[in-house]
């Protein structure tokens with residue numbers, strides 16, 4: 001297997017559209033990299049540049065030890081010579097061709113002998129569990145099966161790199177979960193270097209060895225899923241990778257803590273943390289819904305739990321095994337994921353898990369603690 005390396009890659013479509021801005025991304029050999037970001041922030045462009053469907057305006061693209069694109073050096077290796085398989089967002093199956101012919105298509109282009117094509121198509125169909133569908137047309141398959149055909153077509157020429165553009169977006173929620181598990185399993189078994197792009201944090205958190213987050217063509221952070229979730233580089237990443245409550249406040253060192261809402265709510269901070277912060281500096285505190293505990297009674301605190309005040313339950317929805325609760329505390333609305341249910345109007349104690357809070361600098365929005 002090979003590594004993929006995008007070095008200082010920029011793609012300018014027009015003066016106002018810089019799709020990729022000095023992107024530095026190394027995908028290690030055999031690694032599953034998930035690139036995530038909102039719609040229109042450069043994900044597809046990154047894949048197309050890697051595949052050779054688009055030329056970078058600047059920077060270099062390496063696949064293994066081969067330089068496949070470099071604007072400055074005038075290098076551009078076309079897609080067919082890059083040994084890359086691509087699964088498109090809409091799967092792009094040929095409706096008038098049977099599954100066998102859809103999968104065989106890339107091999108026919110290569111003029112591979114008929115018998116060899118048959119052997120390879122059957123092999124890959126077996127691996128992907130669609131051997132019994134080879135004689136059908138795409139419209140006669142379920143969404144999950146169609147997706148497997150698209151993956152089979154990308155894998156049949158035994159590429160060194162697999163690129164997937166939002167491969168689950170056409171699947172309903174239940175099939176999606178299975179399709180994710182399937183893709184992860186295939187990627188592990190084949191050990192193929194993979195880049196998958198998505199706007200769905202669940203794809204990223206469940207599939208990725210590492211995640212890269214793009215914002216307006218700029219890489220914000222590259223890290224393990226747990227790093228990106230627990231130590232997001234900035235507010236954008238924190239918000240994009242999962243639900244988070246963000247509360248503006250300022251630091252108070254006299255009886256140290258973070259004051260919110262003009263001082264109505266005070267969250268005590270350790271001395272050690274305060275040393276790193278400027279007195280009265282403005283911060284944004286981030287806490288994920290699962291890191292807040294609500295209780296009608298007083299709890300024995302410990303394990304980093306701190307009582308930050310009392311609140312009133314405004315919404316409590318059953319969400320299968322847990323409850324999504326909205327609580328109002330001195331004018332601050334907090335989203336909470338709770339294991340117990342509450343009634344609307346219930347008065348509750350609100351506890352924050354201080355081991356999980358994040359503090360961001362209000363003006364730069366970057367993480368200062370967490």
Ligand SMILES: Nc1ncnc2c1ncn2[C@@H]1O[C@H](COP(=O)(O)OP(=O)(O)OP(=O)(O)O)[C@@H](O)[C@H]1O
Nearest residue numbers: 013017019037038039040041042043044045046199
């Ligand atoms: N061929 C093109 N010509 C001009 N602008 C383009 C072209 N392709 C993409 N863009 C623009 O480049 C930016 C990045 O687009 P890109 O398709 O890479 O985003 P994306 O993150 O994949 O979005 P989505 O999730 O909606 O597919 C967008 O502003 C888009 O409109």
